Amino acid sequence: MSNSVQRFSYSYLPHRYIDRTSFERLLILIATLIQHPGVGSRQPLEHTPNRTHHNALTPLQSQIRQVAKSLGISYPDRYPSIGTLRKDLETLRNYGILDHRKYRWGYYLGTGVMNRDELKVAFNALHSQAMYQGDPQIRKIYYTLEKRLRGLELDGNTDISYPVRAYMNRPIIQTDPEVMAEKGTTRHTLFHCLDRIEDAIATGQLIELYRLREPYHNNIGYLQIYPLQLFYHDIAWYLLYETASNPNLYQPDEIQHLEVERLDRLKNYCKILHSPGRGQNAQFESLKLAQKLFKTGWGINLGTPEEQYNERKNQESFERITVRFFPPCTQFIREGECRHNNQKITSKKDQDGQEYIDYSIKLPRRSLPEFCRWVYRHIGCSQFISPPELVEKHQNAIQAAANRYSALHCNKVQ
Structure with a gap:
């Protein structure tokens, strides 16, 4: 029999949804998956007996009965059965409505995973x-x-698009190539290559970039790296990456130097050096290490290769820093109880009864410049107590500012 005859004959065969009840049941199943994405997943507080697996079909069965009731359809007890649901779900798979895979964390249609x-x-x-x-x-x-x-x-859901929540930190640089073109302010930066960068991050591809400028050490030129993550911090978008000492051979047990670079300091150039990539496991290992460095430090400076190596081996000495804050910023400092996991905040009073706060923290030396910049935001009501080098540095900064104001006053008088 030819294929055309087979298809013709099959199309006229009766199927399990030819009666109204079965057809409605299938439609109610689809409606349930649309209205309750993730139905069937284990609830956080749900407990099952030892050695008993969670059955996703049981909560799905219960939810289908509720949806049917809301539509004015009354089902007998335990209808539809678990076996019937399995067959219905298989039908949805056969028609491409569900994927041919296990739904371990609940059922949903396509990418509709949210209510x-x-x-x-x-x-x-x-x-x-x-x-x-x-x-x-x-x-x-x-x-x-x-x-x-x-x-x-x-349909009356006006709160869908209203920005109830917002994170309003703004970048100080141009980020959108289309907006740059409209304004005539095009910057040929890595923002033009984000698609390739994201693909490289997801698969662990070795790539080559070009640094246009580096204000601290003027270290410009080509970089051969494994990009790990794009992230936003304070005023700009940054790329977290791991340098590759041997671009032709990746050694999984060898973690190279982790660095951070602002995207606008990198040229719109991205060359793939190793297309298959090293895989997500290697990416995650490096990313976890970077996150640990972020957590123990202050800000986003991850330090030199030597500092990172010593810190990973627990051979890097941490500096105990104490800063005294005076009103009116004491309340602001006290409110930041989660500013850092190593901090200690102590409220005190001087002989005149005026309150002040001692802010104590242990940080790696790589983080001292960024920490000092944070303290300098409150330069009029802050004082370093220890270590001596930061006391002297802070004092010199205040003296230099005072000298500039004195010189300005003298110029005006003249």
Whole structure:
């Protein structure tokens, strides 16, 4: 029998959804997956007996019954059965509505993994990253999603697109190539290559970049690196990466120098040196190490290769720093109880009863410059107590500022 005859004959065979009850049950299953994405997943507080696996079909069965009841359809007890649900889910797989894979964390259709409340929070996060942090790719996604959500607003859900939450830190640099072109201020930076950078991060590809400028050491030129993460910090977007000492051979047990570079200081040049990549396991290992360095330090300076090596081997000495803060910033310092996991804040009073705060912390020496810059924000009401080198540095900075103001006053008088 030919294929055409087979298809013709098959199309006229009766199927399990030919009666109204079965057809409605399938539609209610689809409606349940749409309205309750993730249904069937284990709840955080749910306990199962030892050696008993969580059955995702049981909560799905319960939710289907509730959806049916809301539609005015009354089901008999224990209907639909677990066996029937398995067959219905297999039908959805056969028609491409569900994927041919295990849904260990609950069932959902396509990429519809959020309910409306979750979507509102995620949409707000997209809005902040698109508008305030200037992420060009997120901006395109945000505008596309905004158009698709207008139907929900017509249904009275006006709070879907309202930015209830926002993260308003703004970059001090140009980030969007399209906006640069419109303003005639194009900067040929790595922002033009974000697609390739993200692919390289996901697979652990070895790439070559070019540093245009480096204000601290004027270290410009080509870099051969494994990019680990794009992140936003304070005023700009940065690339966290791991240098490659031997671009032709990656050694999994050897972690090279971890560094951070601002995206606008890198040219719009990205050359793939090793396309298959080293894989996500190696990426995660390096990323976890970088996160540990961020946690123990202050800011985003990860230090020199020698400092990183000693810190990983617990051979790097940490500096105990104490800064005394006076009113009016004492309340601000006291509020930051989660500013750093190593900090200790002690409230005291002087002989006149005036309150002040001693802020004590242990940091690696690589973090001292960034910590000092934070203290200098409160230069009029802060005083280093220890170590002596920071006491002297702070005193010299204040004296230099006083000298400049004195010189300015003298010039005005003359």
